[in-house]
Amino acid sequence: MAVSVARIAWPSIQASGFSFVTTSVWDPSRGVFGALAFVWGTILTSTVALILAVPIGLGVALFLTDLGPPHLRKPVSSLVELLAAIPSVVYGLWAALVLAPILRTTVQPALAKIGGPLFRGPNVGFGILCASLVLAIMLLPTIASVSRDVLRAVPAELREGALALGATPWDAVRLVVLPHARHGVFGAILLGVGRAVGETMAVAAVVGSRADISPSSVIANEFPVASSELHIAALAEVGLLLFVITVAFNVAARILVARSNKSAAGAQA
Amino acid sequence: MTPELESAYSGRKLASRFATGASSVAVVLALLPLVAVFAYVVSRGARAISIPFFVEPIGERGAGMANAIVGTIQLVFLASAMGIPLGIMAGLYLAEYKATRLARAVRFSADVLAGVPSILVGVVVYAVVVVWMKQFSAFAGAAALAIVMLPLVARTTDELARAVPDSLREAALALGASRWRTALFVVLRTAAPGIRSGCLLAVARVCGETAPLLFTAYNNRFYNDSLLDPTSTLQVQIFTYTMTPNDDWHAQAWAAALVLVAIVIVLGVVARRLLDEKVPG
Numbered sequence: 001m002a003v004s005v006a007r008i009a010w011p012s013i014q015a016s017g018f019s020f021v022t023t024s025v026w027d028p029s030r031g032v033f034g035a036l037a038f039v040w041g042t043i044l045t046s047t048v049a050l051i052l053a054v055p056i057g058l059g060v061a062l063f064l065t066d067l068g069p070p071h072l073r074k075p076v077s078s079l080v081e082l083l084a085a086i087p088s089v090v091y092g093l094w095a096a097l098v099l100a101p102i103l104r105t106t107v108q109p110a111l112a113k114i115g116g117p118l119f120r121g122p123n124v125g126f127g128i129l130c131a132s133l134v135l136a137i138m139l140l141p142t143i144a145s146v147s148r149d150v151l152r153a154v155p156a157e158l159r160e161g162a163l164a165l166g167a168t169p170w171d172a173v174r175l176v177v178l179p180h181a182r183h184g185v186f187g188a189i190l191l192g193v194g195r196a197v198g199e200t201m202a203v204a205a206v207v208g209s210r211a212d213i214s215p216s217s218v219i220a221n222e223f224p225v226a227s228s229e230l231h232i233a234a235l236a237e238v239g240l241l242l243f244v245i246t247v248a249f250n251v252a253a254r255i256l257v258a259r260s261n262k263s264a265a266g267a268q269a
Numbered sequence: 270m271t272p273e274l275e276s277a278y279s280g281r282k283l284a285s286r287f288a289t290g291a292s293s294v295a296v297v298l299a300l301l302p303l304v305a306v307f308a309y310v311v312s313r314g315a316r317a318i319s320i321p322f323f324v325e326p327i328g329e330r331g332a333g334m335a336n337a338i339v340g341t342i343q344l345v346f347l348a349s350a351m352g353i354p355l356g357i358m359a360g361l362y363l364a365e366y367k368a369t370r371l372a373r374a375v376r377f378s379a380d381v382l383a384g385v386p387s388i389l390v391g392v393v394v395y396a397v398v399v400v401w402m403k404q405f406s407a408f409a410g411a412a413a414l415a416i417v418m419l420p421l422v423a424r425t426t427d428e429l430a431r432a433v434p435d436s437l438r439e440a441a442l443a444l445g446a447s448r449w450r451t452a453l454f455v456v457l458r459t460a461a462p463g464i465r466s467g468c469l470l471a472v473a474r475v476c477g478e479t480a481p482l483l484f485t486a487y488n489n490r491f492y493n494d495s496l497l498d499p500t501s502t503l504q505v506q507i508f509t510y511t512m513t514p515n516d517d518w519h520a521q522a523w524a525a526a527l528v529l530v531a532i533v534i535v536l537g538v539v540a541r542r543l544l545d546e547k548v549p550g
Contacts, residue, residue, distance in 0.1 A: 059295025067289045068296070076296055083303040085533050086310075087477020089507045090526045094306045096511050097519055137302045144299065166278075168285035194384055239392045243385065250384030 042245075046196040049135035054189055057143030064144070065151040066159075066173050077148070084141030095134040103130055135196050143192045150184030150257065151177060187256030194249035197242065307530075314527025317520035334525055340500040341529075343407055345476055348414035352475075353468050356419045357457070360426025360464075365452050367431070376427070383420035390416045391481035407500035413481035418471045425467030429460040466540035473536035477529060479504035503529050 060080065064073050154177050162172040178185070323335060359375060366372050394413040399405055433456045441451040457464070482505050503525045510522035 056295045056299050059292040060299050062288075063292040063296050067292045076300075079300065080303075082534065082537070083300075083307065085473060085477075085537050086303075086306065086530055087479070087504065087533060089477065089479045089504050089511075090310060090530060091306060093507055093511045093522055093526055094309055097522075098305075098309055137306070140299045140303070168281050170285035170288035171281060173288070191384075197386070239389050243389055246384060246386055247381055250381060254380055 042197055045132045045135055046193060048129075048132035049139055049196050050189070050193065052132070052136035053139040053143055053192065057140050057188075057192070058147055058185065060140070060144040061147035061151055062173060064148045066169055066177060077145075080141050080144055084145065088138060091134055091138055095130060099133060100130050103133075139192045139196055142195055143188055146188035146191055146257070147181075147185050150181050150188060153184065154180045183256045183259050187253040190249050190253035190256065194246050194253060197246055197249065310523065310526050310530055313520070313523035314525075314530075317524040318527060319524075334501075334503065334506060334521065337501040337503045337506045337525065338528070340407065340502045341476065341504065344411045344414060344482070344500065344502060345472060347407065347411035348418060348475055349468075349472055351411065352415035352418035352471070353422055355415075356422025356468075356471070357426050357464065359419070359423040361430055361452050361457060363423065363427040364430035364433075365448070365456070375423075379420040379423050382416070383424070386480070387413075387417055387478055388480035388483075391483060394481065405499040410482045410500060410502070414475040414478060417475055417478055417481060421471040421474060422464075422468055425471075426460070426464050429463040429467070430456050433459045462543055466543040469536050469540035469543070473533045473540070476532050476536070477504060479508055483508075 060076075062068075064077050068076070158176050158180060159172055162176045163169070167175065323338065359379070363372050363376055363379075390413050394409055394416065398409040398412055430452075437455055437459060438451055441455040442448070446455070479502075482502055507522045507525045507529070510518040510525075513519075
């Protein structure tokens with residue numbers, strides 16, 4: 001796969017060389033392509049999304065394994081899985097038609113009053129904030145269900161031991177379960193990052209064609225209308241970049257999750 | 270308990286209550302937007318859905334999405350026909366020859382493939398199929414979807430086939446069955462219910478995949494004449510209509526989203542039913 005993407009990307013690799021990842025001017029009509037803005041946008045949206053999604057997702061996972069009342073665990077868990085199955089275009093549709101107007105009319109004016117460099121610019125609703133919010137919403141089920149599986153893999157004896165020694169449920173979580181599962185939870189977060197970086201449709205719908213934010217949405221928005229061979233090649237190079245990043249995250253995440261499962265199995269034996 | 274111990278314990282108990290409360294708040298915070306999305310899809314979609322939506326092709330006011338619905342069904346069938354058999358074969362191979370170097374390489378690449386953003390699958394299929402055929406086509410779209418399905422089906426088959434007890438394999442081999450006969454008629458048949466539901470989940474997943482179709486199946490305002498023509502799909506149509514400033518089209522997009530979500534959920538529920546039925550038996 002990487003090879004065939006690289007093959008179409010080749011003209012662009014030759015034309016822009018290293019400056020492709022260090023400059024941020026993306027001007028198809030003049031044939032100038034720099035992808036730095038996409039890289040930056042990805043880092044920004046993914047970070048904000050993770051800051052929102054990780055604590056909440058982890059909270060949901062703990063609710064499902066340790067802290068929540070047992071009779072609520074099953075319905076909540078199947079609800080989360082059900083919602084994870086909603087296609088991402090649908091999230092995009094919701095974000096563009098419902099979330100963005102809400103942001104434009106109520107949230108952004110409020111933020112603008114606070115001021116500061118983070119909240120400048122016209123209130124259009126679309127943009128980085130909106131993209132981060134949708135991403136966070138979409139990542140929640142992934143992070144929650146993967147960390148739930150990891151937490152479940154912590155042997156019951158350890159939990160019971162802690163509780164028998166007089167630990168409260170929270171003490172057991174804090175001192176026994178989380179330290180035991182930390183690799184796995186970290187892996188779950190990395191899987192989330194991998195998904196955030198590659199997520200296309202929802203982000204494409206809300207950042208619009210001012211596509212200087214997300215690499216996958218610039219491909220989605222421009223590829224069907226790309227005219228020159230160099231333009232297609234440049235988009236393919238963006239794809240290549242995306243490929244490398246996501247593969248790196250996924251491999252790291254899988255190694256971590258596998259290691260945590262293995263150590264859990266070892267403790268059981 | 271001495272009073273000091275009592276008070277130390279009540280502090281920790283308080284902390285525990287607090288943590289439970291916090292995790293409940295997290296659940297509410299998580300479910301709120303998710304349920305909101307769902308509720309919007311159902312209410313707006315139900316308002317916009319109508320009989321012409323199912324029977325009229327895409328067009329101006331009052332038109333429907335019949336050709337998009339047909340396109341989605343075509344693509345998903347074609348993709349399943351390509352992806353499922355190949356995925357099951359690959360999964361069986363992984364389970365039966367788990368220690369060989371090739372199997373390990375295949376398993377690793379299946380994992381990587383599963384994590385690759387689906388839009389990249391679209392780019393690859395564009396590079397290989399679309400450029401080669403010199404046009405967007407339903408076939409290219411289906412190929413992209415099949416590639417998305419492949420790792421899902423392969424890994425499910427792999428895991429389920431590995432759960433088949435070795436004694437069954439040994440019995441078959443002892444009766445003189447060859448290795449591939451054992452795999453195909455004993456292992457596969459034993460694991461079949463689980464594999465079936467795994468395949469359904471994979472189908473559900475690709476029903477919602479949009480990104481790889483944007484530049485493979487592309488779009489079409491009409492019914493396609495053959496599988497080698499560009500094809501309209503519900504997914505891409507939702508995206509296209511989302512990007513327009515037209516209320517009528519937005520309503521159509523909501524209706525399409527409702528249909529899509531309904532398909533995905535029905536497939537998911539059926540898959541889970543199949544899996545639950547298998548467990549007691």
